[in-house]
Amino acid sequence: MTTTTPARLGLRTVALGYLVLLVAVPIALILWRSFEPGVGAFVESVRTPAALAALNLSLLIVAIVVPLNVVFGVGTALALVRGRFPGKGLLQAVVDLPFAVSPIVVGVALILLWGSGGWFGGVEGLGLQVIFGLPGMVIATLFVTLPFVVREVEPVLHEIGTEQEQAASTLGASSWQTFWRITLPAIRWGLTYGVVLTIARALGEFGAVIMVSSGFPGVSQTLTLLVHSRYIDDHNAYGAYAAATLLMGLAVATLLGMTLLDRKRSTR
């Protein structure tokens, strides 16, 4: 389509203006507000005991969620690609389900399943507090991150086919050996990409986690809950800006990591 110069400039101005007002200026402003009182103030604000506890809790949740997602995600992808069983279509649909569910609805569903009075409410009697405890936050994060590893590994499995695996097993490799030596190396970049997505989402999840957390500062607050409670409960706007900037730094690092991984995957 040939456009005249004024028309092109007009379109460019509208597009860039929209992006500047919606994304660029707000983000620049929050960075400026976080660092305006000096880097020292920023560091101090993200190193309070409550903030450190929140960072630790967020990382702990990531540390629990990632291995579970790797094991079950790869297992699910293998079952979906290699398996032949009734109900496969259903399994496909279930894997994508978490993408369609609002985070708040995730929280409500988990409360109704695991909370006192819920279907599995009995576990509380056994001394395992799921809702308003760490297990609840882990389960909520698992729910929202479940599709990532599956959906990144699945296409790679399709692509590599089964010839090499068959060759390995013909040569006498056990199925474990085949998995470790052939399948896993082949899917490693897809798997890594899925893990990065999982980490990013796990660190940033808010709606599902706030529903199932008791939200006590220093105990059951993740980084995202800290941002919220500093702004709403403590009226500490600066603290909220600083914690948000920290989260933003983590998110941008993830984004950069993904760009690098993407290049690696395409040159593979």
Add this chain to the structure above:
Amino acid sequence: MTTTVTGGRGGTDVSALPPSPQPPGATPPAAPSSEPVRPAGRSGLGRVGRPLGVGVVGLWLSVMVLLPLAALTVTSFEDGWGGFWEAVTAPVALASLRVTIVAAVVVALVNAVMGTLIAWVLVRDDFPGKRIVNALIDLPFALPTIVASIVLLSLYGPNSPVGIHLNATQPGLVLALAFVTLPFVVRSVQPVLIEADREVEEASASLGASSWTTFRRVVLPTLTPAIISGTGLAFARAIGEYGSVVLIGGNIPRETQVASQYIQQQIEIDRPVNAAAVSVALLAIAFATLAVLRWYAGRGLRREEDSA
């Protein structure tokens, strides 16, 4: 039930980075049906390991995903169909659903226009710093939603340096939703525009069509499936959104309270049946949207196959 067909719904929240910027309507790398038939013998998991593996995976997905949603659905009908209906049509619940849907429709339309425009500028225009602008598009997916809320409040909230106060207003709601849904249309239209055949456009122009006519008659029809898919995904994301609206929305019943905030409030005042009923309504809207998108994408593919 969504991603495979539509490219990448990213996710419902926070760092919902789109798995990979596939064009909408793109088929997954290999459809199961096109797989070559292989011997049902050993591959991947061993002969013994496989049924066991499927069982474990099935159990895992059931406990993690299906059972919570089943508990939700059953609870919503605890007082029968009448109780469900009453909970969903309670004035404040209905108002929150209305606010949610109206805001999501507005945001979807804004995205359809602005997303297409931005994609066009990113593909067809050239200016210094274009790569940075391109990277900026993914940021809303990468940022946690609560950060999106804080970020927008710092410019449009009570401490606004430019004196714009959208805190606790409907425009504020739309702004927050526009922020988190920005990438959907841009990222679905962009690859189609890159692939588009420019010779047809040139032919149209050389035959005397104005650029507007060329856009409307030649470019737009090619882009329509991508625009619709991106807009639909943005809408589905917007109706369930919570984190980005929680600070800037204001949570004023009948005005700016969205359905997810209403649900959260009902849980807080210990009305689980009401919360579950509105949750089920929200889920139904999301599923219906995604089902329509899936049907639409499938229809497009079938047409392509027919004409090929």
